[in-house]
Amino acid sequence: MQDIVTISNLTKIYRIGKVDVPALRGVNLRIKRGEFIAVMGPSGCGKSTLLHIMGGLLSPTSGDVLIEDRNLGRCSDRERTEIRRAKIGFVFQRFNLFSTISARENLQLARQIRGNGTFDTHTVEEILGILGLQDKMDHKPLEMSGGEQQRVALARALINRPALILADEPTGNLDTVNSQIVLTMLRDLNLRFNQTVVMITHNSEAASYAHRIVEMRDGQILRQPRSELLVEHEDIFSR
């Protein structure tokens, strides 16, 4: 199957005054379409940096990041914005909904930014159905529980049917019950729509929902752990 993300020799160095802070030191990673990946690792190892670069929010210092066939490292800021708009959906730990407008308006805003491309209302209904949000759509974020807010954020990320969902600790602010709900939904959406998901998490239970776990240390990806091999074997058997 075609790779949706291909990362090679990616580095990112932050400059604070005159001090260089290397956040990524040569990351290589391939992600297949329809994969659900969990990225784990200690705080400060570069997980968020990697995710931001994949989503075109940040430009790498060197190396290549291909989203489908577009190389983000070689794109202008404007082109990266376009790729982000067309192909990426973000989900954050802090939900990041607009608090002044209703859930429905939050989703409409995302659609409006995407532009009025052909839009499949059936899919929207289906997504809302899976997320169990139909009767909450006119509430403002602060009138909802954290779990509900995160589901709205998930709907917002999904509503434009992006090729890739990037989630940075999506359950970091949720209790166990809500975490399970959100994770189950992520997995359902992944199965149902063959939606590619990259999820950062500190929680190994959360990571267990993924097909594959990528471990990071000090700006690098560790050798692939056994769990991935298992998944790949399963894949082979299931074919």
Next chain:
Amino acid sequence: MGLIIANVKKRPTRTIVSILAVSLGVVMILLFVGLTQGMLKDSAYRTQNIKADLLFQPPGSSLLLALNNATMPIRIKDKLLEVDGIRHVSPMLHQFSKQSFSLIFGIDPQSFNQVSGDGIIVMEGRLFQAPFECIVDDVYQQSHHTKLGDTLNILNHTFTIVGFFKSGIAARILVPLETLQDLNDSKEKASIFYIKCDSDSRIEPVYQHLLHVDPFKGYNVTRASDIYKVMASNLPGLKEFTAAIIVSAVLISFLVILLTMYTTITERTREIGILKSLGASKGYIVNLILKESMLLTVVGVGVGLVLTFLATRVLHMLYPSLPFEIRLEWIIYVAFIALASGIFGSTYPAYRAARQDPVEALMYE
């Protein structure tokens, strides 16, 4: 649009303050321009309606009579009548009454009617015949609810109102010339001569003669057709003052919108980060900020127009004779100025917002 309205509603005080600042500018400009233009037009109109061909005034005096009280000897009238082409001359002496905030003209009805043709049309009562009688026009009558026989205090003397005349000519209060001369310490003096020529074709030669030939040289002579223009130029600093008012109004709107939008984008740094994460382009964000400031200025202009309207109503009730002239072209002009200052005021904040680093913005507390 939903987001813009939500943003505007979120900080009602700030929104109201910026709307009021914009509307204050609108009110300032419209009231000032409306009043100056209205007054100029009104006095030009009333002067023109006297139907004199030429106005003759002392050297250095102004057509805006409220602004000067220069006088000249009344015997000049005889000299003027000797000029070839002049048929009638009517002297007038004026006095500005602070009490009624209006001009009082002392006229000589006989020569005034010769110059004026139709002259003063008395609609009720009669012309004054005794020294301490006066007539007022219908506007004065209505605004002061006067009846015939009421009295009026002018220069500490009591005048009886004996007639109402049709407004739109000369001043609102007319008294006998001699009486005003006496009270005014201006015996045998006049502040203006209204001149009627033999025919229209004689106006220009007479005008040139008065301008260049002694003993008239140096006096102020104005053609009827130039009255408005000369009045406007007589108003000292009108242009400068109008410009100053416009500039301050623009500056107020500009600065308040700048401050409002600047605090707005700082406060919403995070939201800008979210928009960017959703794929919003720089143009989208600039557009959003500009639209929000446009909303504020458009509402500000609307409120300003309503306030201007109310203010003219109130002023009209307090000073019924104050003429306002607020023309559509000025409304359009002012709306345009306000919108432009709104756009300029929000340009820098919009630029700042668009340039926000998305990752930093997302981490902003």
